[in-house]
Amino acid sequence: MYRPGGSVLHRTPAGPKLLTVMALALAISLVPASPWLLAGAIALVIGCYLLTGLGLRELGRQLRDLRWLILVMLVPQALFLSLPTAAVNITRVVVVVLLAALVTLTTRTEDLIDAIAKALGPLRRFGADPDRIALMLSMTITTVPVIAGFAAQVREAQRARGVPVQPLAFVVPLLVMALKHSDDLADALTARGVD
Amino acid sequence: MTSEIHFENVSVEFSGREVLRDLSLDLDERRIAVIGSNGSGKSTFARMLNGLVTPTRGEVRVHGVDPARQPKEIRRRVGFVFSNPDAQIIMPTVAEDVAFSLRGRGLTRTEVQERVTAALDRFGLGEHADAPAQTLSGGQKQLLALCAVLIREPGLVVADEPTAYLDASNSRRIARFLLDEMPQQLVLVTHDPRLAARCDIAVRFEAGILVDRGDPAAVIARYEEEQL
Numbered sequence: 001m002y003r004p005g006g007s008v009l010h011r012t013p014a015g016p017k018l019l020t021v022m023a024l025a026l027a028i029s030l031v032p033a034s035p036w037l038l039a040g041a042i043a044l045v046i047g048c049y050l051l052t053g054l055g056l057r058e059l060g061r062q063l064r065d066l067r068w069l070i071l072v073m074l075v076p077q078a079l080f081l082s083l084p085t086a087a088v089n090i091t092r093v094v095v096v097v098l099l100a101a102l103v104t105l106t107t108r109t110e111d112l113i114d115a116i117a118k119a120l121g122p123l124r125r126f127g128a129d130p131d132r133i134a135l136m137l138s139m140t141i142t143t144v145p146v147i148a149g150f151a152a153q154v155r156e157a158q159r160a161r162g163v164p165v166q167p168l169a170f171v172v173p174l175l176v177m178a179l180k181h182s183d184d185l186a187d188a189l190t191a192r193g194v195d
Numbered sequence: 196m197t198s199e200i201h202f203e204n205v206s207v208e209f210s211g212r213e214v215l216r217d218l219s220l221d222l223d224e225r226r227i228a229v230i231g232s233n234g235s236g237k238s239t240f241a242r243m244l245n246g247l248v249t250p251t252r253g254e255v256r257v258h259g260v261d262p263a264r265q266p267k268e269i270r271r272r273v274g275f276v277f278s279n280p281d282a283q284i285i286m287p288t289v290a291e292d293v294a295f296s297l298r299g300r301g302l303t304r305t306e307v308q309e310r311v312t313a314a315l316d317r318f319g320l321g322e323h324a325d326a327p328a329q330t331l332s333g334g335q336k337q338l339l340a341l342c343a344v345l346i347r348e349p350g351l352v353v354a355d356e357p358t359a360y361l362d363a364s365n366s367r368r369i370a371r372f373l374l375d376e377m378p379q380q381l382v383l384v385t386h387d388p389r390l391a392a393r394c395d396i397a398v399r400f401e402a403g404i405l406v407d408r409g410d411p412a413a414v415i416a417r418y419e420e421e422q423l
Contacts (some may be wrong), residue, residue, distance in 0.1 A: 002288060004325040109287045110323075112292060142287045145329040147280075184282030191245055191275035191284070192261055192343070193267065 001141075002108050007052045014115035019101050025096045033088045041095045048102050062101050066094060111186040113138045135194070139185070150177040196211055196258055198223045199351070199380060200244065205253030207231035207239050209404075215239050216403045218253070221365065222382075226374060228391035229384040229410055230418060231400035240400065241384045244353050245275045256351050274344030274379075280336030283330070288326040289331065296343045310346060318342045334365025341372065351380045358387065388415045 004010075011018070028041050049059040070090055077086035104112070111133040120130035154173050158165060197283060206216040215236045225417035229237045243255055244250040246262030246269045255262055262269040286292040293311045302310070315321045318338045323331060328339060337357060344352060348363050354373055358366035365386075373381055374393045391397050397411035399418055407414050 001327050006307060089224065107366075110291045138286055141297070142284060145327070146281060181282055184277065184279060185285070187247055188277060188283045189285060190247060191270065192278075193270040193299070193347075 001104065003052075003054055003058070003105050005053050005106065006107065009048065009052045009102065010104075014103070014107045014111040015118065017107060017116060018112075018119075021099050021103055024099055028092050028096055033092070038091050038095075042091070044101075045098045048099070052102065052106055054105060054140065058105070059098070063094070066097060069097070070094065092127055105142055109138055110139060119195055143181070143185075146181060147174075150174055150181070153177070197221075200227075200382070201231050201254075201256040201272075202243075203242075203254040205250045205255055207243070207245070207248060208251045210243075214403050216251075218405055220405060220408070222275065222277055222396065222398075223264065223422065224395040225380050226394040226396075227380075227382045227393035228397040229382060229400070230386070230391050230397055231406075231414070234402075235400040236303075236403040237384050237400045238355055239403075241275075241353050241355050241382060244351065244382060245269060245273045247275070271347065272349055273351045273353060274347060276337070276340050276344055276348035276352065276354040276357045278359040280333055280340055281362060283340040283343070284328045287327055288324070289320055289326055292328050292339060293343050293346055297366075298346050314342050314346045328348045332365070333339075333369060337361060337365065338372075339371050341369070345377070345379075349379060350383065352377065353382045353384075356386065357383075358385070358390070374391050388419070391415055 010163065024094070028103075031037055046056070046059065049055060073090050073093065074086060077089060081089075116137060117130040117134035120133055121126065123130060151170075153173055154170055154177070157173075158169065163169060198270060198358060200220070200222040201216045202220040202374070205215065205218040206213060206222065214320045218240070222419065229240060231237045239372050243250060243262060244257050245264045249263045253347050257269060258272045260272060262273075262339045292306050293314055297307050297310065299402055312324070314319065317323055318341065320331075320338060328336070331339060341357075345388050354374070357373065359367050361369060370393070373383065374390070376399050380392075383390060385388060385391055392411045396408065397414040399407040399414055405419060
């Protein structure tokens with residue numbers, strides 16, 4: 001989510017930022033791994049977070065949010081590959097995700113959506129509506145905390161009744177709440193003039 | 196001359212069930228309260244004003260526009276505030292959500308920014324402009340919804356139980372704005388007799404039929420008498 005600021009990265013337009021992150025992601029993923037490459041990539045991430053003024057605390061917060069992703073990647077890789085190879089692979093992914101997070105942290109969603117809509121412009125000739133796709137992406141970002149709130153409500157309701165947490169008893173009410181929310185949101189969109 | 200809100204022999208059916216029956220009504224008052232029991236048809240009535248519900252039969256005119264036939268025009272003229280503040284937030288941050296209402300108006304980015312800043316300041320949300328909208332309190336979210344509606348400068352605001360999810364202090368804040376400060380015509384669907392009493396007229400629905408209309412105090416008194 002966007003954090004206001006006045007750094008160079010905040011002032012850089014969304015399009016060039018997205019292209020740079022894509023290029024860096026490709027480079028980090030495709031260039032054969034070496035300790036220098038990974039050290040350079042990590043230094044780049046730290047440098048960028050310091051440059052934005054968000055600091056190492058924000059970097060730590062982002063890393064903490066990635067802990068489950070790291071765990072999910074680590075377990076199978078540690079089983080089937082050597083530990084150094086697993087560490088290299090995970091470092092690559094984490095670096096790319098942290099760089100991508102920098103884009104969302106330093107760019108207003110509105111600017112990001114406009115850039116994506118512009119990039120998808122050529123798809124119009126195939127019948128796609130880039131503005132609609134961009135709006136959908138933006139609403140997805142808005143809805144994530146809402147759905148997380150619903151999940152917490154369902155868990156609390158189950159705990160309050162002393163019901164042990166079962167996947168089906170958790171998923172069904174969550175799905176119903178999510179569908180109701182999507183209906184309400186559709187009405188709100190219509191009322192605001194989006195058909 | 197047709198009234199600002201004009202319903203003539205309007206009926207609405209959902210899946211063969213009649214939820215509003217043969218409604219004929221003309222309203223020109225500035226603050227209109229809509230009351231009635233749950234499932235009485237008051238929300239259906241409110242939703243027709245913005246074209247969210249289309250009548251099965253009859254004619255509807257709101258500020259000279261037919262909501263069913265001129266959906267774009269009606270949404271320019273009529274703003275709608277829902278009861279659940281969470282379900283009205285479309286964009287991730289507060290400023291972006293208000294700016295979303297100005298899309299397609301042909302305004303420059305600077306003009307949009309200026310209008311959004313002024314609107315947020317008016318609602319006391321200026322300091323939250325860049326905050327994620329979902330982190331606001333319930334009252335602030337409802338203020339945000341109002342702000343997003345009013346920045347479009349509608350002639351009529353329809354509020355469907357806008358204080359239902361709010362605590363007493365936030366309810367008072369929203370009610371004060373809607374009933375005392377907002378210059379637009381207001382249709383307020385509410386279960387709160389104190390809010391209805393502050394309107395210029397009250398209409399009451401029961402089982403899909405308009406059963407009473409007139410001075411709010413008298414309509415509420417008859418309603419409460421029947422509830423006993």
